[in-house]
Amino acid sequence: NAYAPIEADTYLNPSSMIALVTGANRGIGKEVVRQLAEKGHEVILTSRNAEKGQQAVQELSLPNIHFHQLDITQQASVDQLMSFVIDKFGRLDILVNNAGINYDTWQTAEEADMENVKETLETNLIGAWRMAKACIPLMKEHSYGRMVNVSSGAGAISGMGAGTPAYSVSKAAMNVMSIKLAAELMGSGILVNAICPGWVRTEMGGAGAPISIQEGAEGIIWAAELPQNGPTGGFFRDGKEIGF
Numbered sequence: 561n562a563y564a565p566i567e568a569d570t571y572l573n574p575s576s577m578i579a580l581v582t583g584a585n586r587g588i589g590k591e592v593v594r595q596l597a598e599k600g601h602e603v604i605l606t607s608r609n610a611e612k613g614q615q616a617v618q619e620l621s622l623p624n625i626h627f628h629q630l631d632i633t634q635q636a637s638v639d640q641l642m643s644f645v646i647d648k649f650g651r652l653d654i655l656v657n658n659a660g661i662n663y664d665t666w667q668t669a670e671e672a673d674m675e676n677v678k679e680t681l682e683t684n685l686i687g688a689w690r691m692a693k694a695c696i697p698l699m700k701e702h703s704y705g706r707m708v709n710v711s712s713g714a715g716a717i718s719g720m721g722a723g724t725p726a727y728s729v730s731k732a733a734m735n736v737m738s739i740k741l742a743a744e745l746m747g748s749g750i751l752v753n754a755i756c757p758g759w760v761r762t763e764m765g766g767a768g769a770p771i772s773i774q775e776g777a778e779g780i781i782w783a784a785e786l787p788q789n790g791p792t793g794g795f796f797r798d799g800k801e802i803g804f
């Protein structure tokens with residue numbers, strides 16, 4: 561096994577991490593995979609649709625990108641992925657909780673479709689939380705981990721106004737999850753941060769968004785490669801702290 565467990569101090573060299581990205585068949589997730597792989601990390605690109613995921617791996621065409629199916633709303637899918645990670649790599653250093661859905665600009669809190677709200681929370685909050693729970697034990701084994709929860713300024717409570725109710729509630733809740741995990745894992749070597757990529761030109765962000773996918777991914781890479789004395793429990797955009 562080329563990726564057998566290694567001593568914690570080996571991690572001082574940040575070029576040989578095992579990273580996992582959710583929702584990486586397109587958009588920001590796919591670009592995060594590309595940038596992490598170009599920096600020399602072994603990256604597991606995951607996608608709920610296996611065909612689309614394998615297509616993305618082919619397009620990225622880098623030898624250090626690996627594929628596994630993952631639907632973050634399905635515990636069985638998460639369990640299968642984690643068995644793969646343990647068998648193939650024996651460790652996990654970076655989790656990018658990127659998969660997300662439903663920027664619901666068409667509805668209000670007052671008239672929200674509750675099935676739609678439930679589905680949004682199931683992915684954006686519970687799915688990310690399920691992944692965190694699955695990965696933390698592996699990170700703890702080596703006293704090292706970087707968890708990047710891809711959130712949104714739409715989930716910032718201070719100054720929050722009307723609109724996008726399901727999405728905003730889900731991302732605000734994801735931020736709270738980040739704060740809780742960071743506090744519980746303080747001193748463990750695992751840093752947990754929430755990141756807003758900005759308004760990015762993806763299927764979710766739309767063609768009119770001002771930020772390229774490449775730029776949008778950069779703040780996520782920053783949080784994935786934080787040094788051991790880096791921040792935890794924060795909310796950042798472009799490497800700068802923003803208010804929760």
Ligand code: NAP
Pocket residue numbers: 582583584585586587588589607608609612630631632633657658659660661683687710711712713756757758759760761762763764765766769
């Ligand atoms: P995107 O292009 O819509 O991509 C979302 C990805 O998540 C897709 O790969 C999608 O897979 C995947 N996904 C959805 N549900 C999933 C599930 N249950 N299991 C696994 N994967 C799932 O969106 P994006 O713009 O790249 O967004 C990435 C993240 O950034 C999201 O968390 C989003 O909320 C956040 N964000 C985006 C913006 C922006 O302006 N774009 C701004 C702030 C925050 P399918 O292809 O199968 O649907």
